[in-house]
Amino acid sequence: MKLKQLESLLGSIQQFDHPKIELEQYPTGPHIASRLLYTAENSFGDLSDKVVADFGCGCGTLGLAAGLLGAEHVTGFDIDQESIEIATSNADELDLDIDFVQCDIRNITLSDRHIDTVVMNPPFGTRKKGADMEFLSVALKVASRAVYSLHKTSTRAHIKRTALREYNASSAEVLCELRFDVPQLYKFHKKKEVDVAVDLWRFVPTSNQGKHL
Amino acid sequence: MRLLTHNMLSSNIKGVTSGFPLRIEVEKMVEKEVELNADFLRNMFAKVEWKALVEASKTLGYTELPDNVEPSMLDSDEFLNRFHHALLELHLEEGALVCPETGRKFPVNKGIPNMLLHEDEV
Numbered sequence: 001m002k003l004k005q006l007e008s009l010l011g012s013i014q015q016f017d018h019p020k021i022e023l024e025q026y027p028t029g030p031h032i033a034s035r036l037l038y039t040a041e042n043s044f045g046d047l048s049d050k051v052v053a054d055f056g057c058g059c060g061t062l063g064l065a066a067g068l069l070g071a072e073h074v075t076g077f078d079i080d081q082e083s084i085e086i087a088t089s090n091a092d093e094l095d096l097d098i099d100f101v102q103c104d105i106r107n108i109t110l111s112d113r114h115i116d117t118v119v120m121n122p123p124f125g126t127r128k129k130g131a132d133m134e135f136l137s138v139a140l141k142v143a144s145r146a147v148y149s150l151h152k153t154s155t156r157a158h159i160k161r162t163a164l165r166e167y168n169a170s171s172a173e174v175l176c177e178l179r180f181d182v183p184q185l186y187k188f189h190k191k192k193e194v195d196v197a198v199d200l201w202r203f204v205p206t207s208n209q210g211k212h213l
Numbered sequence: 214m215r216l217l218t219h220n221m222l223s224s225n226i227k228g229v230t231s232g233f234p235l236r237i238e239v240e241k242m243v244e245k246e247v248e249l250n251a252d253f254l255r256n257m258f259a260k261v262e263w264k265a266l267v268e269a270s271k272t273l274g275y276t277e278l279p280d281n282v283e284p285s286m287l288d289s290d291e292f293l294n295r296f297h298h299a300l301l302e303l304h305l306e307e308g309a310l311v312c313p314e315t316g317r318k319f320p321v322n323k324g325i326p327n328m329l330l331h332e333d334e335v
Contacts, residue, residue: 049253051217072253073301075218084325097245099218103328107335109223109232113260 006068007034013090015059016083023080024123024131028061028150032178036148036200037065037119039175044202046117046146047071053142055105055120055135060087060098062119067096071117075099077108106134116145124152124196133162140167140205147205153177153197163203171204214305214324216269220261222326224312224319226334234265235310237272238318243304249297255287257300270299 010030019025041047048070054063057076064087067074076098078084084100091098101108122135132151139147140163147169151159156174163169180198224232267278277295279286286292309318310326317334320327 049250049256051257072250073215073217075221079329081327088323088325097247099214100325101214101218101222101328102325103225104330107225107227107330108328109225111221111223111260111262114217114221114257 001068003034003038006038006065007031009068009094010034010061010065013059013061013064013093014086016086018082020080024125025058025080025083027059028121029180030061032150032180032198032200033061033065033121035176035178036150037062037069039200040066040117040119040146040148040202041069044146046148050116050145051075051114053077053110053115053118053139055118055139056122057087057100058083058121060090060100062121063087063098064090064094064096066117066119067091067098068094073099075101075115077101077103077105079104105138108138110138110142112142113144115142118143118147118149120148121150133159136163136203137167140169140203143205144207145205147201147203149201149203150178150180150198151201153199156199159199159201168206169203170206171202173202174199175202176200214321214326215301216266216273216303216305217257217261217300219269219305219310220266220300222310222328224314224317225328226312226315226317226330229312229314231314232312234262234268234313235319236313237269237305238309238311239272239305239307241307242273243306243324244302245304247301249293251293254293254296254300258282258284258287258296261300266299270303273303273305275299275303 015027052066052071054076063076118139122132125131163172
């Protein structure tokens with residue numbers, strides 16, 4: 001599938017009706033999502049024939065994109081039932097068979113053998129400090145191949161240090177810097193659009209093959 | 214929910230030490246056909262908790278998986294078909310996942326398990 005085609009398909013999916021501020025529910029725009037997943041597949045082969053998990057999947061954009069690019073199995077995880085309902089209907093719309101689990105990523109017990117690749121657009125931790133790092137910590141525990149994630153560029157040094165030293169990543173690389181257009185979803189946004197600089201990261205977990213549940 | 218997802222989940226209640234596998238209570242199951250990918254199955258074979266997959270598929274009414282397996286069986290198309298069907302085509306649609314240690318039920322509605330914990334379980 002061509003990048004343009006992926007972006008256009010992702011542009012057609014339904015986003016949050018009533019975004020919840022405490023969960024930092026920002027939709028992942030089709031521009032960013034398509035580039036993230038396209039890179040994962042075409043530069044690294046991390047999607048096709050793989051088991052992919054989408055952490056904090058919201059309306060499902062990243063997980064659906066992984067499915068469109070040939071992931072064999074996708075499970076989306078989110079705490080919010082309404083989001084999962086929208087994600088389910090988005091999957092139906094695109095004729096994709098994707099599983100969803102309602103849970104809090106911070107206290108879920110997942111196998112560290114099944115999942116090849118985690119894709120996520122975590123809460124940036126603007127409202128609740130460190131939320132994105134909690135997601136990253138879990139992702140690096142369960143993925144056996146790669147973790148793709150978006151984090152604010154202003155936190156780049158901290159993320160690299162923490163991933164390598166504390167979360168045992170064997171590599172942490174910024175693939176590109178993107179502008180994340182956060183439309184005026186919430187009352188505390190004074191400007192019409194808030195343009196945030198965001199890094200697209202690829203982390204490689206230290207091999208965890210052979211560990212058991 | 215496919216049994217592949219079931220195979221990666223454990224009970225996450227605080228203090229539970231053997232939360233795998235989650236027992237399945239089934240009110241409704243569905244089958245959805247997907248294309249077989251032999252390379253994927255060969256790769257997954259080493260990762261799947263086989264016994265849990267056999268039990269789960271039996272609960273959903275599918276009894277064709279052998280209890281004992283070895284990698285050489287991956288050469289058999291018949292075995293691959295059965296493995297594929299159990300792992301990817303059987304879906305728990307309505308029912309519950311049950312913590313094997315505490316008996317706590319995690320409801321499954323429209324194929325989506327609710328693994329959210331109560332305050333005193335975190």
